[in-house]
Ligand code: PSV
């Protein structure tokens with residue numbers, strides 16, 4: 001059993017990265033519900049993200065999405081973030097919101113459009129140089145809607161070519177994080193549909209290419225913790241995009257639909273001591289809050305990951321290994337369930353007090369007056385870029 005002091009130290013050291021786009025207005029293709037007080041600029045998104053860190057103490061990094069967060073001076077944006085107690089994290093490329101990408105971006109049959117997409121990826125690395133970001137997160141909406149529409153194999157060749165050109169441009173401490181998604185917006189065939197495809201491309205590229213698991217990007221019933229365990233074993237798990245789903249890529253709050261799945265994922269992480277920031281795994285959120293207030297929703301999400309992590313840290317590993325070795329099926333399962341069924345909220349309140357935080361971040365944020373302040377100050381909030 002891990003010592004209580006080690007559990008507390010691990011919880012204090014945990015780091016979660018929040019997405020800039022969670023704070024803007026978002027919705028579905030049916031309706032974007034505008035909320036009062038949402039950010040109008042990348043700076044205001046960062047200011048909101050800083051609130052999430054101020055009340056949770058474990059979310060000091062903010063991912064950017066380009067061009068949603070385009071500014072003239074990225075080094076200045078990084079300083080702005082630092083002044084608010086956070087730093088800029090992964091740069092998310094966007095080659096999916098341009099008329100030119102109707103038939104794909106880096107896999108498009110037209111070399112001119114492929115070049116345009118690649119130029120954007122390279123521009124994102126320039127931005128990383130200015131912000132000091134380590135991670136370039138790549139998700140491609142590329143695919144086809146109809147059998148015969150394009151050559152599946154040729155598209156893989158084009159993808160590999162663009163990835164390789166981007167990889168060559170990386171600095172020594174920079175990485176590509178390649179994200180997969182099993183469908184949408186392409187419906188017949190997606191060019192990076194699963195972890196196996198992402199993993200194969202990463203293997204060819206080299207050690208600075210790692211796979212991102214977006215928890216919302218799988219078919220129902222997929223055993224995500226298996227993918228976590230496998231990629232960890234191969235040293236190719238680069239990051240998570242955490243969120244929850246019921247039906248498709250719902251982007252709901254992590255841990256809200258299936259907290260047990262989140263616990264099982266965090267158990268695989270904790271089991272091999274990969275929670276520590278030095279492990280290189282970037283624990284990001286990728287969520288949109290269409291109907292709920294955004295800053296509290298981000299705070300709740302961070303707390304959900306923290307609770308699942310605390311439970312995973314409480315697994316009695318010695319008892320688990322003993323039961324597994326003895327072939328004690330029910331005993332082994334019971335050890336995991338005991339940890340999952342533990343109420344970790346009192347422990348987490350104590351950990352927060354140790355960190356000089358309010359033990360109840362949701363209530364503390366509500367009392368802070370920040371929500372009222374931004375509603376009064378901001379008029380004409382910006383759309384997240386999603387669900388237009
Ligand atoms: C695609 O569905 C995705 O998960 C990618 O990470 C995008 O960058 C993100 O959503 C945009 O919200």
Ligand code: MN
Nearest residue numbers: 179214241286
């Ligand atoms: Mn994602």
Ligand code: MN
Nearest residue numbers: 214216217249
């Ligand atoms: Mn997604």
